Amino acid sequence: MNNETxxxxxxxxxxxxxxxxxxxxxxxxxxxxxxxxxxxxATGQIKDLVGHFQDEGSEQIDQAKGxxxxxxxxxxxxxxxxxxxxxGVAFAVGFLMGLSRRSSSRG
Numbered sequence: 001m002n003n004e005t006x007x008x009x010x011x012x013x014x015x016x017x018x019x020x021x022x023x024x025x026x027x028x029x030x031x032x033x034x035x036x037x038x039x040x041x042a043t044g045q046i047k048d049l050v051g052h053f054q055d056e057g058s059e060q061i062d063q064a065k066g067x068x069x070x071x072x073x074x075x076x077x078x079x080x081x082x083x084x085x086x087x088g089v090a091f092a093v094g095f096l097m098g099l100s101r102r103s104s105s106r107g
C-alpha cells in the first residue's frame with residue numbers, strides 16, 4: 001500500500017469507527033431502557049403479588065376471628081344454660097390448682 005492509498009482510506013476508516021461508536025452507544029442506551037422496562041414490570045408484579053398475599057392473609061385472619069367469636073359465643077351460651085355446672089368446674093379447677101401449688105411449695 002502506498003501513502004496515497006493509506007490517506008484516502010483513512011477518512012473512511014474514521015467514519016466506520018464513528019459509526020461503530022454510535023452503534024455501541026445506541027445498543028447501550030437500548031439495553032438500559034429495556035432493563036428499565038423489565039425492572040418496572042417486575043416491580044409491578046411484585047407489588048401485585050404482595051397485595052394478593054395481604055388479601056389472602058387478611059381473609060384468613062377474618063375467618064379465624066369468626067371461628068374464635070363462634071367459640072366464645074358457644075361458651076357464653078353454655079354458661080348461661082348451665083351456670084351451676086360452670087361454677088362446679090371452676091371450683092374443681094381452682095381446688096386442684098391450689099393443691100398443686102401447696103404441694104410444690106412444700107417440696
